[in-house]
Amino acid sequence: MNIVVLGAQWGDEGKGKIIDFLAEGAAVVVRYQGGNNAGHTVVIDGKKFALRMVPSGILHKGKKCVIGNGLVIDPKALLEELKYLKKNGIYTGSNLLVSENTNVILPYHKLLDTLNESKSKKGKIGTTSRGIGPAYMDKMGRTGIRMVDLLNARVLKEKLERNLQFKNYVLKNYYRVKPFNKNVLFKEYLGYGKKLKRYIVNTFPFLYEQVLLDKNILFEGAQGTMLDIDFGTYPFVTSSNSTSGGACTGSGVGPNAINKIIGVTKAYTTRVGEGPFPSELSDDFGAMLRKKGNEYGVNTGRPRRCGWFDAVVGRYSAMVNGLTGLAVTKLDVLSGIKELKICVAYNINGKIVKDFPADMDNLAAAKPVYKTVKGWDEDLTRINKYSELPGNTKKYLKEIEKLTGVNISILSIGPERSQTFILDKIWKR
Numbered sequence: 001m002n003i004v005v006l007g008a009q010w011g012d013e014g015k016g017k018i019i020d021f022l023a024e025g026a027a028v029v030v031r032y033q034g035g036n037n038a039g040h041t042v043v044i045d046g047k048k049f050a051l052r053m054v055p056s057g058i059l060h061k062g063k064k065c066v067i068g069n070g071l072v073i074d075p076k077a078l079l080e081e082l083k084y085l086k087k088n089g090i091y092t093g094s095n096l097l098v099s100e101n102t103n104v105i106l107p108y109h110k111l112l113d114t115l116n117e118s119k120s121k122k123g124k125i126g127t128t129s130r131g132i133g134p135a136y137m138d139k140m141g142r143t144g145i146r147m148v149d150l151l152n153a154r155v156l157k158e159k160l161e162r163n164l165q166f167k168n169y170v171l172k173n174y175y176r177v178k179p180f181n182k183n184v185l186f187k188e189y190l191g192y193g194k195k196l197k198r199y200i201v202n203t204f205p206f207l208y209e210q211v212l213l214d215k216n217i218l219f220e221g222a223q224g225t226m227l228d229i230d231f232g233t234y235p236f237v238t239s240s241n242s243t244s245g246g247a248c249t250g251s252g253v254g255p256n257a258i259n260k261i262i263g264v265t266k267a268y269t270t271r272v273g274e275g276p277f278p279s280e281l282s283d284d285f286g287a288m289l290r291k292k293g294n295e296y297g298v299n300t301g302r303p304r305r306c307g308w309f310d311a312v313v314g315r316y317s318a319m320v321n322g323l324t325g326l327a328v329t330k331l332d333v334l335s336g337i338k339e340l341k342i343c344v345a346y347n348i349n350g351k352i353v354k355d356f357p358a359d360m361d362n363l364a365a366a367k368p369v370y371k372t373v374k375g376w377d378e379d380l381t382r383i384n385k386y387s388e389l390p391g392n393t394k395k396y397l398k399e400i401e402k403l404t405g406v407n408i409s410i411l412s413i414g415p416e417r418s419q420t421f422i423l424d425k426i427w428k429r
C-alpha cells in the first residue's frame with residue numbers, strides 16, 4: 001500500500017504532523033519535491049521538531065527515509081539538519097538515502113533568488129530566499145549540478161566553471177554585485193560531497209524493490225497544490241510539482257504503484273508570500289485566526305495570511321491530485337466562533353465561477369461567495385473519536401466533504417501526535 005500525502009491548499013497545512021502519524025505504518029517515507037523552503041513541524045510529547053529536507057519518517061525508529069530526485073538540496077543546510085537531528089537524539093545513518101540524481105542548490109542560486117526578488121517590485125513572489133527557483137531553473141536548463149557530481153571532482157569543476165561563467169556575468173553586469181570565486185566554491189562543495197557520500201545512492205532500485213515486496217511507502221509532499229508550478233497561482237508558486245504527479249516523477253516510482261492520495265487541508269485557509277487569495281480575511285478576525293492558530297512560518301517566521309475555508313480550491317485540489325481522502329487539520333482553532341463561512345464560488349466581475357481561474361487578474365478580482373454554517377463552543381483538543389465531536393462540528397465537516405467531493409480520512413485537533421484520529425483504515429486496501 002503506497003500513499004501520497006500532500007498539501008491541498010497553499011502549504012503549511014500540517015503535513016508534517018499527518019506524515020509523522022502515518023509513518024508508524026510505513027516501511028519507507030519519501031520526499032519528492034521542494035527543498036529547504038519547506039518546514040515540517042512535528043510535536044512529540046511536547047518536544048517540537050522542525051524538518052526541512054529530511055522526511056518526517058526519520059522521527060520513527062527503523063523507517064527508511066528517501067530524499068528523492070525531485071528535490072533541490074542545499075548540502076550545507078542538509079548537514080545542519082542532520083546535526084540538529086543528531087543533537088536531538090534522532091538517528092540518521094543507514095536509514096537515510098539521498099538520490100544521486102537530486103539537484104544541488106549553490107550560493108549563487110540563493111543570491112540570485114534574493115536579488116531577483118528585491119529588484120522586481122511588481123513581480124515579487126515572496127519566496128523563502130532559499131534559492132529554490134534558480135536551482136530548478138538550472139535543472140530544467142540542463143546545467144544543474146547533481147548530488148552525484150559532488151562525488152566527482154572533474155565533473156564538479158567543469159560544471160561549476162560553465163555555470164559561473166554565466167552567473168558571474170549576470171551578477172557583475174546586471175545586479176552589480178561581487179561574483180563568486182570558482183576555486184572556493186569547488187573546494188567547499190567537494191567537501192560537502194565527502195561528508196554526505198554515505199547517503200548519496202541510487203535510490204531507484206531500492207524503491208522498486210520495496211514496491212515489488214509490497215512494503216508500505218509514504219510519499220511526503222511539500223508546499224501545496226496552489227503553489228504547484230503547473231496548477232498553482234502562477235507565477236506566485238514554487239518551482240516544483242507539489243501535486244500528486246510529482247510523487248512519481250520526483251522519486252522514480254511508477255504511477256501504478258500509488259494506491260491512495262490524501263490531501264491535507266486546514267479547517268480554514270492560510271497563505272504566505274504574495275499572490276491572490278480570495279477568501280482572505282484582512283481584518284481583525286483574520287488577525288485573531290493568526291494568533292489563535294499560531295500562523296507564523298516555521299522556516300522564515302513570516303506571519304501567514306488567514307481566511308475562510310475555500311471549497312473552490314478544495315474541489316480543484318481534488319481534481320488535479322485525484323484525492324482519495326482528506327486530512328483536516330487545526331479544527332480546534334475554530335472553536336468559539338459563532339458562525340463559520342465556507343467559500344463555495346467566486347463572483348468575478350458579476351459572473352459566478354466554480355472552477356479555479358488561471359488568469360491572475362480574474363483571481364485578484366474574485367469576490368468569495370459564502371455559505372454560512374453554525375459554529376461550536378466546545379474545546380475539541382481532548383476528543384479522540386468522531387462520535388464525540390459536537391453536532392455543529394460534524395455538520396461543518398460534512399459540508400467540506402460535500403463541497404470538495406472527497407471524504408475525510410483523518411482529523412487533527414491539536415499539535416501533538418496524540419491529537420489525531422483516523423476515520424478509515426488508511427493502510428488497508
Ligand code: IMP
Binds near residue numbers: 010127131274
Ligand atoms: P520558493 O519556494 O522559496 O521559491 O517560494 C515561492 C512561494 O512558495 C512563496 O510564496 C513562498 O512563500 C511559498 N512557499 C514555499 N515553501 C513553502 C512552504 O513550505 N509553505 C508555505 N509556503 C511556501
